[in-house]
Amino acid sequence: MTATLFNQSYRPLPTQGRDPSSAPPVVRRIVIVGGGSAGWMTALIFARSLLPKGVEITVVESPTVGIIGVGEGSTPWLRGFFDSLGIEEAEWMPACNATYKCGITFDGWSTKPGFKSYFHPFASMLDNLTMTQFVHNADARVNGAQLHAHPNRFFIAARLAAGRLAPKAAEHFPFDIWHGYHFDAALLGQFLQRKAVERGVRYLVRHVTQATLDASGAIESVSTEEGDQLGADLFIDCTGFAGLLIDKALGTPFVSFANNLFNDAAVAIPSPIESAIPSETVSTALKHGWAWRIPLTNRFGNGYVYSTQFCSAEEAEKELRGRLGLLESDAPVRHLKMKIGRVTKHWNKNCLAVGLSQGFIEPLEATALLFIQQTAATFVEVLEEGDLGEEAHERYNRRVNEHFEGTRDYIVTHFKTNTRTDTEYWRANAANLNLSDPLKQLFNLWMSGKSIAPAVRKQALGKGYPLFSWYSIMAGMGIFPDPQDLRAPSPQEARYNMQEIDDLLDRSVANYRDHGETLMNIPPRRNGESLQVYFW
Numbered sequence: 001m002t003a004t005l006f007n008q009s010y011r012p013l014p015t016q017g018r019d020p021s022s023a024p025p026v027v028r029r030i031v032i033v034g035g036g037s038a039g040w041m042t043a044l045i046f047a048r049s050l051l052p053k054g055v056e057i058t059v060v061e062s063p064t065v066g067i068i069g070v071g072e073g074s075t076p077w078l079r080g081f082f083d084s085l086g087i088e089e090a091e092w093m094p095a096c097n098a099t100y101k102c103g104i105t106f107d108g109w110s111t112k113p114g115f116k117s118y119f120h121p122f123a124s125m126l127d128n129l130t131m132t133q134f135v136h137n138a139d140a141r142v143n144g145a146q147l148h149a150h151p152n153r154f155f156i157a158a159r160l161a162a163g164r165l166a167p168k169a170a171e172h173f174p175f176d177i178w179h180g181y182h183f184d185a186a187l188l189g190q191f192l193q194r195k196a197v198e199r200g201v202r203y204l205v206r207h208v209t210q211a212t213l214d215a216s217g218a219i220e221s222v223s224t225e226e227g228d229q230l231g232a233d234l235f236i237d238c239t240g241f242a243g244l245l246i247d248k249a250l251g252t253p254f255v256s257f258a259n260n261l262f263n264d265a266a267v268a269i270p271s272p273i274e275s276a277i278p279s280e281t282v283s284t285a286l287k288h289g290w291a292w293r294i295p296l297t298n299r300f301g302n303g304y305v306y307s308t309q310f311c312s313a314e315e316a317e318k319e320l321r322g323r324l325g326l327l328e329s330d331a332p333v334r335h336l337k338m339k340i341g342r343v344t345k346h347w348n349k350n351c352l353a354v355g356l357s358q359g360f361i362e363p364l365e366a367t368a369l370l371f372i373q374q375t376a377a378t379f380v381e382v383l384e385e386g387d388l389g390e391e392a393h394e395r396y397n398r399r400v401n402e403h404f405e406g407t408r409d410y411i412v413t414h415f416k417t418n419t420r421t422d423t424e425y426w427r428a429n430a431a432n433l434n435l436s437d438p439l440k441q442l443f444n445l446w447m448s449g450k451s452i453a454p455a456v457r458k459q460a461l462g463k464g465y466p467l468f469s470w471y472s473i474m475a476g477m478g479i480f481p482d483p484q485d486l487r488a489p490s491p492q493e494a495r496y497n498m499q500e501i502d503d504l505l506d507r508s509v510a511n512y513r514d515h516g517e518t519l520m521n522i523p524p525r526r527n528g529e530s531l532q533v534y535f536w
């Protein structure tokens with residue numbers, strides 16, 4: 001009963017243990033244009049490493065252009081972000097009305113009996129005890145054996161979410177759960193801004209109107225409506241979908257993902273929350289897209305992500321309101337457009353694009369803040385290495401692009417594997433043949449009954465997502481032979497006892513605490529606790 005477990009600690013941001021007196025050779029002044037989550041997260045990540053070296057970091061934010069103000073769910077990597085900055089949950093979570101997230105329930109994406117809902121968990125050390133069984137049963141069921149292979153029975157996070165429990169165990173129970181968060185996007189922005197300014201980042205409220213390029217085509221300065229001209233060695237474009245520097249000033253080509261991912265708009269409406277606060281995001285398939293339901297301590301954030309090819313903004317709002325019982329409500333409604341894809345060069349000349357300016361894959365798996373974190377943190381490594389030449393540009397851009405493509409493929413899988421036939425939207429998604437070669441190979445392996453585990457473990461296929469995620473989605477959507485075609489399993493196939501798995505998880509769950517109670521009394525971290533990342 002062993003699974004290969006690569007249990008990695010979150011890599012701290014660079015500079016730890018390095019000589020703070022040696023500033024990077026060329027970059028001494030950095031101007032970040034934009035003060036949304038991307039601007040302030042980048043400022044904090046840079047500040048930690050570069051302020052001690054005397055680098056000046058300025059965030060410039062328009063007084064008239066607001067932040068996007070949605071984006072209220074995270075991956076577990078956000079925990080690594082706060083850990084690396086030395087900011088405790090006890091400080092930031094109450095300030096942002098934040099809750100814990102054990103994973104995401106997908107409702108109504110599949111019509112297959114027994115698979116109409118499934119949970120994509122964040123993994124934990126405990127899942128090491130049941131992951132082998134899950135992979136074994138799923139592989140056997142693809143080959144026709146009548147075995148239980150729904151992911152929810154195998155993961156502790158699914159049990160915690162079902163019981164509205166927090167991924168926080170009692171002191172005596174030493175098993176760490178990899179968890180994410182939900183938070184109020186506006187409050188998170190304000191919190192990060194306060195922290196960055198406290199740590200020495202300059203903040204200017206100015207509306208940038210123009211960028212001046214030098215003879216090499218790099219950005220020399222940006223001008224503001226208020227009359228400033230701000231020069232820097234490095235400019236960070238955090239202006240959101242506007243892409244003021246990376247797109248408007250430098251004309252960096254954009255690769256659209258519209259052929260792979262159809263959704264290009266969203267409508268968001270808050271609603272009251274009940275007293276027992278959930279510890280999961282719920283993503284429900286609707287007529288022309290899907291709806292998120294994100295619990296905060298004071299409200300639900302709800303939104304409908306849809307495709308304007310198939311549905312108007314009015315229809316989407318009506319469908320969402322109807323679903324929430326808010327048809328007559330005057331709750332604030334926001335309509336948003338989404339540009340889906342990525343720039344070809346996230347780092348172009350002396351400009352780095354971070355956040356929505358660099359690209360966006362729709363929010364189904366809440367990965368955008370992770371992109372921000374990784375784009376900024378890996379760029380600090382580049383600065384520390386001090387090589388800003390062409391090859392370094394290429395290496396860096398390749399790495400970020402691979403991350404985008406891998407994540408896109410996982411998101412595409414949700415849509416491609418749907419079995420709904422009720423609307424043209426779902427039929428078009430199921431019929432979509434615009435799949436990357438690695439994704440086609442992964443599907444081919446699964447459909448031909450060969451295990452995807454070796455290729456995904458090596459990250460030869462399914463890049464960017466771990467094994468438990470790939471098995472959760474394929475098994476969770478019920479990509480198996482039809483029930484009438486299943487046969488009795490051989491003794492070798494039926495080697496795992498589901499009752500034992502249930503008992504093990506039941507005993508484990510008993511050690512976890514009520515989500516609401518934990519939120520009222522967020523415990524400080526145990527000494528030395530830091531993010532553990534589990535990949536199988």
Ligand SMILES: Cc1cc2nc3c(=O)[nH]c(=O)nc-3n(C[C@H](O)[C@H](O)[C@H](O)COP(=O)(O)OP(=O)(O)OC[C@H]3O[C@@H](n4cnc5c(N)ncnc54)[C@H](O)[C@@H]3O)c2cc1C
Pocket residue numbers: 033034035036037038039060061062063064065066067068069070071072073074185206207208209238239240241242244266303305336337338354355356357363366367368369370
């Ligand atoms: C519908 C939807 C749902 C989402 N859900 C999630 C989720 O669950 N999880 C997740 O991780 N992400 C999610 N995202 C993405 C997430 O919201 C963004 O990645 C994140 O908020 C970062 O945005 P940003 O800072 O890049 O841009 P913005 O928030 O748009 O900030 C842009 C900044 O640029 C400034 N600016 C613009 N023009 C100028 C100018 N001329 N001069 C000076 N400043 C200027 C603005 O003032 C603002 O401060 C979602 C996005 C959408 C659209």
